[in-house]
Amino acid sequence: MTGSDRENIHRAAARAALAVPGVVALQPVLADRLALAASRVYEAVAAGTIGRQEAAGVHGEITSAGAWHLEVRCILAGDHRVVDLARRVREDVRTAVAAYLDQHGRAAPVNVMVTVTRIV
Amino acid sequence: MALDDPHPPSGDEPAGLSAVRGEASMYSDAELLAGGELLPCGRPLGHAWQQARGAAGASDEHSSRCPHCREAVEGLTALDRATRALRAEERPDGHSLATRVINAVRSEVRLGTMLLLDDPDHDLRIAESAAAKVLRRAADTVPGIRAASCRVAAAKGAHAVHVVVITVAATLDQPLRGRAEAVRQAVLHSAEHLLGLAVTSVDVEVNAVLGRSRVPGDDRSELSER
Numbered sequence: 001m002t003g004s005d006r007e008n009i010h011r012a013a014a015r016a017a018l019a020v021p022g023v024v025a026l027q028p029v030l031a032d033r034l035a036l037a038a039s040r041v042y043e044a045v046a047a048g049t050i051g052r053q054e055a056a057g058v059h060g061e062i063t064s065a066g067a068w069h070l071e072v073r074c075i076l077a078g079d080h081r082v083v084d085l086a087r088r089v090r091e092d093v094r095t096a097v098a099a100y101l102d103q104h105g106r107a108a109p110v111n112v113m114v115t116v117t118r119i120v
Numbered sequence: 121m122a123l124d125d126p127h128p129p130s131g132d133e134p135a136g137l138s139a140v141r142g143e144a145s146m147y148s149d150a151e152l153l154a155g156g157e158l159l160p161c162g163r164p165l166g167h168a169w170q171q172a173r174g175a176a177g178a179s180d181e182h183s184s185r186c187p188h189c190r191e192a193v194e195g196l197t198a199l200d201r202a203t204r205a206l207r208a209e210e211r212p213d214g215h216s217l218a219t220r221v222i223n224a225v226r227s228e229v230r231l232g233t234m235l236l237l238d239d240p241d242h243d244l245r246i247a248e249s250a251a252a253k254v255l256r257r258a259a260d261t262v263p264g265i266r267a268a269s270c271r272v273a274a275a276k277g278a279h280a281v282h283v284v285v286i287t288v289a290a291t292l293d294q295p296l297r298g299r300a301e302a303v304r305q306a307v308l309h310s311a312e313h314l315l316g317l318a319v320t321s322v323d324v325e326v327n328a329v330l331g332r333s334r335v336p337g338d339d340r341s342e343l344s345e346r
Contacts, residue, residue, distance in 0.1 A: 004191075030228045037220035078254075083237040083316020086244040116246040117231055119254060 005104075009068070009097055010058040013112075016096035017057070017072050017089050022080040026057020027073040027117040067109035068097060075118040086114040159188040168192040235272060236280040238318040248272050251315055255284060258310035262302045264291035266330060272317075281318045284311070289328035300324040 017023055028036065036056075060070040072093055076085055090112045097110045157165040163182070171183055172193040183189045232248030248271070256267035270286045284307055290299050304322040311319040 030224065033224035033228065034221060037217065037224050078314075081314060081316055082246060082254075083239060083244060086237060086246075086316075087239065090241075090244065111243065113243040113245065115234060116237075116244075116250055118247070119250050 006060065009070075009100060010060055012096045012100045013058045013060065013070050013072060013093045016092045017074060020085065020088050020092055022077045022085045023074050023089060024077050024120055025075045027075055028056035029059045029071075029073060031059075032056040062108075065109075067111060068101070069111045069113070070097060071113045071115060073115045073117050075120060076116055078119045082116055082119065086116055089114045159186075159192060161186050161188045163189060165192055169196050172196055233273070235274065235282060235317065238280060238316050242280060246315065246317065251311075251317055254310055254314055255286065255307050258306040258314075259286055259288055259303045262299065262306055264294060264330065265289070265299060265303055268328065272319075275320055281320050282311075284319055284322045285325065286322065287325045287327050289330045290326045291330045296326055300326065 014026055017026060057073045058070060059073075060068060063069055070093065072089060074086070074089060076082060093112045093114075094110050097112075098107070101107050101110070159165055159168065161182070163186075168183060168189045169192065171180075171189075183193075230249055232252075234245040235248055235251055236242055237244040237246055251272050252270040255272070256270045259265055259267040259270075266289045268287045268289060270284065272282050272284050275281045275283050286303065286307060288303060290296060303324045307322045308319055311317045
């Protein structure tokens with residue numbers, strides 16, 4: 001698993017989450033926010049092939065059992081029931097990431113945790 | 121690694137390891153000691169970087185085809201780019217950087233604890249600050265009430281069931297007991313229908329008195345005293 005593979009999975013998860021109606025944005029995890037604070041360095045790095053900015057609200061890791069565990073941090077619109085929207089995000093992200101892994105011959109269980117950080 | 125290895129590779133070691141040893145022996149011990157890390161293909165990371173910068177001769181067929189060497193060079197390119205960006209800053213402003221870092225950490229802390237939404241899989245969460253904002257707004261819908269603060273926490277012995285403590289200011293034109301009950305119902309309704317958060321109890325504290333607005337026809341209330 002290379003770094004770019006990981007980024008592709010993060011990007012697939014981010015795109016699936018943002019495609020859910022009612023998801024306004026993804027909120028970066030603290031590590032990415034700190035990178036954003038040092039924005040010039042961050043932009044320099046993000047200008048390369050990493051493409052981290054797009055998936056800054058997604059954090060993923062592989063468990064010792066070989067499953068993917070992803071956390072997606074969302075900002076939601078206030079005109080939807082939060083738990084219903086979070087469930088939709090969970091299902092769509094899980095489906096998108098599982099499809100990506102399957103396409104690349106690395107099928108694995110995918111667990112998705114959705115964290116709602118703000119409602120606007 | 122010993123500089124003078126008294127034990128030459130034995131003939132029965134795995135072929136892959138022999139290949140790695142053979143490849144690695146092309147580079148000086150000093151370089152291995154200085155660079156330290158070996159790539160999975162057997163080449164020292166330091167050599168891949170030196171080659172990318174032209175210090176170790178033109179790139180050979182291995183380095184142009186090996187995914188490990190290419191990835192190492194890509195990482196170095198990103199690092200070089202970041203270094204150039206930092207160097208390009210005429211006067212590094214450490215204070216503003218520190219402020220941005222502090223603000224990032226503070227905004228993370230302000231999210232509060234993460235509360236489990238009412239879902240059997242227990243993998244959907246909401247920040248306490250986001251939930252409290254919705255519940256304060258629910259309390260504000262009760263006439264003569266203005267919410268001041270709201271805390272939401274997991275109930276003792278249960279992760280996905282919560283208790284709410286909401287502090288409000290109220291006008292005195294209606295009995296407070298009825299007002300508090302209206303606030304409680306509004307909070308419970310929003311918790312279930314807007315959030316999907318299991319709430320078992322709502323404690324309402326009235327800690328200030330609201331005076332009626334002096335503007336005729338304006339039904340907003342203003343805080344008069346604590």
